Amino acid sequence: MSPTGSGELQPQFMGDLATLPPHAHGNRSLTWWGMMGMIAIEGTAFVLAVATYFYLANQSPDWPPDALLPELLPGILFTALLLVSVIPNVWLQRVAEAEKPQPVRIALVVMSLFGAALVVIRYFEFPALLVTWDRSAYGSILVTLLGLHTVHLVTDLIDTLVLTVLMMTGHGKGRRFVDVAENAIYWNFVVITWIPIYLVVYFAARWL
Amino acid sequence: MTLDTVNRPRDGEWLDEVATRARLDATWGDAPGLWGALTTVDHKRVAHRYLITAFAFFVAGGLVALLMRVQLSHADEHVVGPDLYNQLFTMHGSTMMFLFAVPVMEAVAIYLVPLMVGTRGIAFPRLTAFSYWIYVAGGILLWVAFALNIGPDAGWFAYTPLSGPQYSAGKRVDMWAQMITYTELSGLAVAISIIGTILKQRAPGMSLNRMPLFVWSMLVMSLMILFAMPAVMLASTFLLMDRLVGTHFYNAAEGGDALLWQHLFWFFGHPEVYIIFIPALGIVSSVVSTFARRSIFAYPLMVLALIGIGFLAFGLWVHHMFATGLPRLGNSFYTAASMVIAVPSGVQIFCWIATLWAGRPRFSTPLLFVIGFVIVFVLGGLTGVMLASVPLDLQLHDTYFVVAHFHYVLIGGAVFPLFAGLYFWFPKLTGRMLSERLGHWNFWVLFIGFNLTFFPMHYLGLAGMPRRIYTYAEGLGWDTLNSIATVGAFLIALSVLMALINMIVSARNGPVAGANPWGAPTLEWATPSPPPSYNFAHIPLVSGDNPMWEHRERLQVLRGLRLDKRELVLTSALDATADVRDPSARPSIWPLLAAIAVSGLFLGSIFTPWAVVIGAVPATIALIAWFWPKDPPAENEEDDEI
């Protein structure tokens, strides 16, 4: 006989879920998997954009067509600062997973400052490309590659800022540490994807 | 550790079932009326609206096709002129592919996956709710544009440079390209939810090798979406940029390439058809197993076949481009790859028939549609093998032979299974059975109508009839078969009408369905029909791959989840051992508001690039509000909320 007369089966209790923890880090959290999904999507977009660059370069007898090659300085500055930012980021991930509020707050402020500085440098990278997106297909893909990465940079900065505010305003408990740790992992993605894009944007045309 | 069961009530044998369910319903239910509808994150309610919307687009896309068929029924007809016809076939293809086929499969996943894996809600429920609003916004954009005579007219595939700024003036193609952005964003969001649900929220004990084939197919579909949809989003964004801000991705005169579009589009486009087809295979497995009254034969091979198809689908796209003059050796590789994908498909067909052979088939309507699927889809798959050959494809490409092929595989491979799924799961969704008698009529009219419409097209293609022509001359010998095809099209429409009538009448007056009217093996049938907001009163414990057949008297469950807040259990990805108690998001208006903001951004960016910058502000605010924690944090760890 079913409990509500609808044809369901009677339950037979076999175990207890109450003792399970209310949150966990890394791939034990749903957030991690959602973020991995985002990384898959954005990673694919980056791979295809880089593939587009090489496809167009291959089609063209003259690449870049009459354009000057990008100036290197802003890109070097950006890349150097980005690589340095990995250090506080790794620290942030560690203290977030250890759930220590004060170190997390400090690290988040540091990462916010790094992020803001990087966005400023990035602003100067666009003119350093020495080509506009409507000049040629070369210009179009170059600006797009830099632009795609910039979108990720900016969104992660905003995410970092929001988390900083949350941690400062008394929301720094439990699951928030998971969000902070995941955001730190995402920052690593921003760094890792920059390396091939940096090489393509600034050097591929020199070396091809 | 003692549990405070007074202040933090949990489910278990100490509470009686009726009280448990009442509390769960209070926790998991929505506010009444419009506010509840706008804020709901209940996957079943979101799926309902997806299903209804997708069906509406199916009908709209079908009506457009009827008009096309009338125009083509005789030579030199003047029912519609070339401009309207070109919009019609663009709307037909775009609606069917972007607004019906993928969304409906996602809807089926959104509804059934949480139920089938034994959890209370979908992962990232607000994201799922958001995705619906984005989807419907994109669909409305396309159809409003069509109604205002600025509908796209460059085909659902919009090849450049025809679709570029020089040869498609105005906003028509922009409407189409931006619709892509909406629908692909929506699809990607749903894919993430489905993957999260399948990998982390399965009931304890449902290890991967006990997961129903339906769930496997939804997992493969969702993973494919993650890697395929970015390609078309990139392609359409490049197109929008070429048209709006003067970039040169597709402009050969400035170093771009018309074929770049084709590569990017088909890199998405080929997996896209498998994204549509693979979930249908999951439906077929569910129906065959239930109506053969037996597990699917060779389960491990079926899983490998699904995964194999998922991978191989990404290696075939150039077979859409054999006529473009690419190097011959490269083309031959794609011939071989396109042939190879027939192997896992062939294995699956065998296994389903073998299941029927070894089982005891019951010829209810769902099984009839599956039989129709085998007959129709396999024929389409074989014409696909024909098209895989480069020399033969060079004759058949862009002719009505291809139109026949893809309708056989899409209608055979997706629509027939969808009808099977409709008749199978309608009782679960509504608590009522559909009429079997009308169902049988539905099947036969569709089967006959479909073959009458599309079989003659194989011959028409060989006899020289190209695709996408609004008319043809007298004396070519194409008239009779075209007229027959038009008659068939109206029969298809009749069958859809029959299904609609069946649904409407049966929802009110059909025989009442219990929890498991078909005696099916999977967990969704353990819930009442329709399921309550919380799906399961207690989380099931799974010990085999056909839970409802293994325990016919009592359902093994686990106690301990909170009754007064939305809580579900996360399990490990491979073995599904219970790991973490996770809160599930409560209803929220922010998915809708964020969707409105994002829609505004997309819509504005059709007209000016500044919309991206300006629109980013409300979108960012909405997203921050969405993720901002709602409750003040409490001292006790166990009470932590989102």
Add this chain to the structure above:
Amino acid sequence: MAESVITPALHSALAPAGAHAQHIDSMWQLMLWVCSAMYLLVILFLIAALIRRRRGEGSDGTRGLSRTLAAWTALIAIGLFTLTVASYLTDRALVHAAPEPQVSVLVTAHQWWWNIEYVSGDPSERIRTANELHVPVNAQVHIELASHDVIHSFWLPNLNGKRDLIPGRTSEISLQPQATGVYRGFCAEFCGAQHAKMNFELIVDSPQDFESWREHQLSMGVAPADELARQGQRLFMSTACSLCHAIAGTDAAATTGPDLTHVGSRRMIASGTLPNTDANMRAWIENPQRIKPGSQMPVVSLSPENLDALVAYLRVLQ
């Protein structure tokens, strides 16, 4: 000449009339047989599974099914392998089918007509025509394909598979017709408003007929003899016509639209849309937008007498 009944053109891949189409037809036959056999097996298996008698609850037969599955998979693999190899061999045959072209043509696709130029070593032997190709039977023909605007596709079903014409690239196709006759060709890639009416004809002549056609094409446009035709010529040169169309031997030299030097002797007009009769020619000039809405040819308002004159002149241009 054009008033007589037009011989219907052939247009089917199922009636191969050229070396390339013959090879493809063999592939088609093989495919048809193999795929039909596979399909039959599937259907028979399905029917058997549904209607077979089952002996009691325990009767399962899964061991036999496993072996059958292995055999089935092997059969599919062998079948597909065979078809892949046959496809590859057919492709090689196509590549080698017309190795030494005797006739070279450059076809440039426009929205929505075909520009045709015969290429030869001697620049004075240049032939430019539109929408109607002539080749001698059994000749190896090499066609270079280009596009003036969007992607089109050149398809003669009786002769060979199709080839796309893509702006910014050239592609090529070979033909070797094996029977005289008239063959209809289609544009087979959606190219905009009048994709449906962008057809052309291939006329396979005997070698002598081809030579006389070729010689004739090299000649200038015939000068009008009677007054009506002369009036037509004057109109042609003074109204919009000469802005787009060329007639060799006159001042009209624009290449925006089809060359009309020998338009009077073509079988069809408006890119394979209408038989080339005086009535059709008149209707076309009077209102091209009614016959091919969206086409590039504008409506030029002309009095009935002027229309008659123009038609008379164009008819002179044999």
